[in-house]
Amino acid sequence: xxxxxxxxxxxxxxxxxxxxxxxxxxxxxxxxxxxxxxxxxxxxxxxxxxxxxxxxxxxxxxxxxxxxxxxxxxxxxxxxxxxxxxxxxxxxxxxxxxxxxxxxxxxxxxxxxxxxxxxxxxxxxxxxxxxxxxxxxxxxxxxxxxxxxxxxxxxxxxxxxxxxxxxxxxxxxxxxxxxxxxxxxxxxxxxxxxxxxxxxxxxxxxxxxxxxxxxxxxxxxxxxxxxxxxxxxxxxxxxxxxxxxxxxxxxxxxxxxxxxxxxxxxxxxxxxxxxxxxxxxxxxxxxxxxxxxxxxxxxxxxxxxxxxxxxxxxxxxxxxxxxxxxxxxxxxxxxxxxxxxxxxxxxxxxxxxxxxxxxxxxxxxxxxxxxxxxxxxxxxxxxxxxxxxxxxxxxxxxxxxxxxxxxxxxxxxxxxxxxxxxxxxxxxxxxxxxxxxxxxxxxxxxxxxxxxxxxxxxxxxxxxxxxxxxxxxx
Numbered sequence: 001x002x003x004x005x006x007x008x009x010x011x012x013x014x015x016x017x018x019x020x021x022x023x024x025x026x027x028x029x030x031x032x033x034x035x036x037x038x039x040x041x042x043x044x045x046x047x048x049x050x051x052x053x054x055x056x057x058x059x060x061x062x063x064x065x066x067x068x069x070x071x072x073x074x075x076x077x078x079x080x081x082x083x084x085x086x087x088x089x090x091x092x093x094x095x096x097x098x099x100x101x102x103x104x105x106x107x108x109x110x111x112x113x114x115x116x117x118x119x120x121x122x123x124x125x126x127x128x129x130x131x132x133x134x135x136x137x138x139x140x141x142x143x144x145x146x147x148x149x150x151x152x153x154x155x156x157x158x159x160x161x162x163x164x165x166x167x168x169x170x171x172x173x174x175x176x177x178x179x180x181x182x183x184x185x186x187x188x189x190x191x192x193x194x195x196x197x198x199x200x201x202x203x204x205x206x207x208x209x210x211x212x213x214x215x216x217x218x219x220x221x222x223x224x225x226x227x228x229x230x231x232x233x234x235x236x237x238x239x240x241x242x243x244x245x246x247x248x249x250x251x252x253x254x255x256x257x258x259x260x261x262x263x264x265x266x267x268x269x270x271x272x273x274x275x276x277x278x279x280x281x282x283x284x285x286x287x288x289x290x291x292x293x294x295x296x297x298x299x300x301x302x303x304x305x306x307x308x309x310x311x312x313x314x315x316x317x318x319x320x321x322x323x324x325x326x327x328x329x330x331x332x333x334x335x336x337x338x339x340x341x342x343x344x345x346x347x348x349x350x351x352x353x354x355x356x357x358x359x360x361x362x363x364x365x366x367x368x369x370x371x372x373x374x375x376x377x378x379x380x381x382x383x384x385x386x387x388x389x390x391x392x393x394x395x396x397x398x399x400x401x402x403x404x405x406x407x408x409x410x411x412x413x414x415x416x417x418x419x420x421x422x423x424x425x426x427x428x429x430x431x432x433x434x435x436x437x438x439x440x441x442x443x444x445x446x447x448x449x450x451x452x453x454x455x456x457x458x459x460x461x462x463x464x465x466x467x468x469x470x471x472x473x474x
Contacts, residue, residue, distance in 0.1 A: 393449025
């Protein structure tokens with residue numbers, strides 16, 4: 001650089017400038033190195049040019065590049081760079097905040113769902129509210145359109161074989177096996193067969209339990225509503241022994257599956273089924289406002305024989321349908337005959353009902369109430385349709401006395417139920433004692449149905465015809 005030229009270095013910040021002249025590049029570079037803060041944080045810009053004493057107007061000059069900063073466009077200002085930097089920082093901070101907020105929401109919902117599922121597994125029924133009957137509303141479980149949706153631990157899984165197909169992405173199974181429906185079931189060790197019951201699942205949001213009607217050893221029956229329709233609700237009670245959970249639930253499922261196959265005006269109709277987990281299966285049926293026949297006979301002294309024969313005819317027609325389906329009831333008694341508002345009698349409680357060809361399950365131990373059991377059943381022989389007809393004869397006897405069979409004898413002799421059982425075994429043809437008010441034709445029907453030889457008893461079809469004629473003549 002000759003003596004006629006100099007280096008001009010200017011630090012520009014807005015309208016302010018600090019220009020200095022240096023005779024050499026070394027001195028100019030030394031000055032710029034002393035201003036790192038200004039240059040790096042972009043609060044100022046740097047301009048360097050060669051000037052001569054005569055060329056102060058900067059008409060002809062050349063700008064030297066600096067390694068520490070780039071040249072600034074002539075129309076820009078340092079504040080333009082500041083604004084751009086702050087915009088970038090603000091957008092980055094906003095993005096970080098949005099991501100953090102979404103993460104917090106996700107964690108909260110996951111914890112909330114886990115808490116809800118934990119609470120649900122510790123309770124058997126939903127919230128209670130008073131209703132018009134003074135009972136409680138209990139929301140019962142399940143969703144018709146999906147498989148049970150509780151998350152569960154690996155050890156709580158139970159495979160339920162089903163004849164219905166699912167759209168899940170479960171592992172493939174052999175073509176001969178039905179696709180499994182996997183649900184949560186505590187204490188269950190064996191697969192449960194739900195059959196076609198998933199087709200009968202109800203929306204639990206429309207099902208309310210209002211009043212408990214009865215509680216037995218293994219379950220309870222309650223009155224409720226489903227979509228405004230009055231229904232009866234039946235569910236199992238927790239088993240006394242946890243190891244019996246699977247067996248008791250499967251027996252209950254078998255009863256519901258059989259009921260779902262029946263369609264007769266003389267058999268209680270199935271409305272649907274609910275379950276959240278298998279041990280909480282709930283069956284929903286038609287509500288029979290007059291209750292069971294046993295309670296009705298206890299409370300009503302005035303019950304004319306014309307209505308009694310109608311009641312027996314309804315029961316017989318129910319047996320006609322059952323036997324046509326090759327099903328034996330095996331537990332026909334007054335407790336299992338329900339009456340609706342129009343006094344139509346319908347058969348219920350098919351927990352012991354079996355198909356006739358199920359030989360192993362219709363032979364051996366006495367099932368149902370022994371007071372209605374036929375002699376061959378008491379002896380452990382095969383339970384056939386004729387045994388149901390014997391029970392119907394005992395039911396006619398109960399319609400006459402308004403008491404369960406042999407209760408008067410047991411009361412007079414002060415004997416136990418076991419003594420009555422032994423007496424029935426020893427005196428199969430000597431027990432019949434009707435009241436004076438019992439019509440003679442009814443006595444004849446009772447004797448027909450309670451013949452010791454099952455082959456001598458009428459079929460349900462024959463007896464239905466007899467009762468129809470008897471109803472007209474009585």
